[in-house]
Amino acid sequence: MTKNMTTGSPIKLIVGFAIPMFLGMLFQQFYSMVDTMIVGRYLGVNPLAGVGSTSSLNFMVIGFCMGVCNGFAIPVAQMFGAKEEEKLRRFVTNSAWLCIGFSVVMTLVVVILCRPILQLMNTPAEIFDYAYLYIVIIFGGIPCTFLYNLVAGIIRSLGDSKTPVVFLAISSLINIILDIVSILGLHMGVEGPALATVISQGVSGLICLFYMKKKYPILHTTKEEWRMDGKYMKRLCFMGIPMGLQYSVTAIGTLVLQAAINGMGAAVVAGVTAAQKINAFISCPVEALGQTMAPYTGQNMGAGKLERIGQGLRAASFVGFVMSALCFLTAYLTGERLVLLFLDAKEAEIIAYAYHFLLYCTGFYCLLTLVNVVRFTIQGMGFSVFAIISGVMEMIARVLAAVVIAGRFGFVGICLAHPMAWLFADLFLIPAFFFCKKKIVKEMPKKEAEILKKEFTLAVNKNS
Secondary structure, three states, rough: OOOOOOOOOOHHHHHHHHHHHHHHHHHHHHHHHHHHHHHHHHHHHHHHHHHHHOOHHHHHHHHHHHHHHHHHHHHHHHHHHHHOOOHHHHHHHHHHHHHHHHHHHHHHHHHHHHHHHHHOOOOOHHHHHHHHHHHHHHHHHHHHHHHHHHHHHHHHHOOOOOOHHHHHHHHHHHHHHHHHHHHHHHHOOHHHHHHHHHHHHHHHHEEEEEHHHHOOOOHOOHHHHOOOOOOHHHHHHHHHHHHHHHHHHHHHHHHHHHHHOOOHHHHHHHHHHHHHHHHHHHHHHHHHHHHHHHHHHHHHHOOOOOHHHHHHHHHHHHHHHHHHHHHHHHHHHHHHHHOOOOOOOOOOOHHHHHHHHHHHHOOOOHHHHHHHHHHHHHOOOOHHHHHHHHHHEEEHHHHHHHHHHHHHHHHHHEEEEEEHHHHHHHHHHHHHHHHHHHHHHHHHHHHHHHHHHHHHHHHHHHOO
16 A cells, blocks of 8 residues: 655656546545535625635635645655654654644634634625635634545555545545535525535545554554654654645735735626636646655655655656646636636626636746745755745735735736745745755765664674
């Protein structure tokens, strides 16, 4: 069930690992799109705009949860590459304790703060109640988010990107059924899709957890390995919290951008909401390549194979650039028809907003490729703190676009926000990668000496 990514062709390993990741993201985006389609078609423009206006806030909080879990999986990948199985299990158990604590605290805090934050975001009055009801239910399901993402991250760190996809497909089917039943059968409002999302993710996480315990002997833990250990928790927090904060810091800029969008009226909000859903769907190949680099790099770091990290980075970037061109072509040729999945054909103004926003985003996917591939490579190398700085760069770019460019050029400024954010992040991340690589090369002789010293000590003790 596991896969060693420290030997073999980097491009074959990365593409082979990324394809199931891509399929998983498609399933995830598919049921997210179904939420939006049903809301837009059967509940109307205002409920659609209400759900869409929470996207940046949703990303800030849920993105933190996902980032933390991805960060917790990196030491697991490194120990798998180093063949340190006991340490691997201790990282797994301590990450579970940390996720329990994070989920309880975060759920309480963000549910309480939902209403004030939406008010600060200048959410229009006609969509405020829809936005609040939807997002407070999503945040109430934070424990389900932690459960699925932690278990899926651990499985992927062992080289298995296929298993989480199967359970995500099951989750998608449950979500779609619950969407239809809640809105068309039970005549619920936006709370229906929100509950469907939480329930389906919880079910997926539980099934994935049960499967992991049954099918991965390497993860069979002892009572002693379940004891909390400050050393392991410190390392996990050092890796996980910066990755989570990277999402949250990035989302602060998105919140400012969303406030600017909200100020342009419900039509722009609805158009951008539909475009963002399509954008998230089309960008799945690029996102999958990026997330593949964390376990690939983590395993090779653990094995001490630094040259394979550079080879993998170049291979993933090349594949990403090809995919970026195909994504733009897809948006250019089919974008307007895709928008009709969410909106009625008579909404010509909203459709135009959505199509133009989509073209601006997909036209700069080459920049997004580098953001994802380089960032996750750096994180897999163990330098998670750099993730926060790249997030700050994205935040600055989005704030500038929302406050300065949108103030002068209107909707065009909104369209340029994401490409500017990716450019700012790349200007930091690319030099940061070479810095990290140089630092690791300097430290490698020291590490090798420590390993030899440890082996010598063990041999002496054994002989004596």
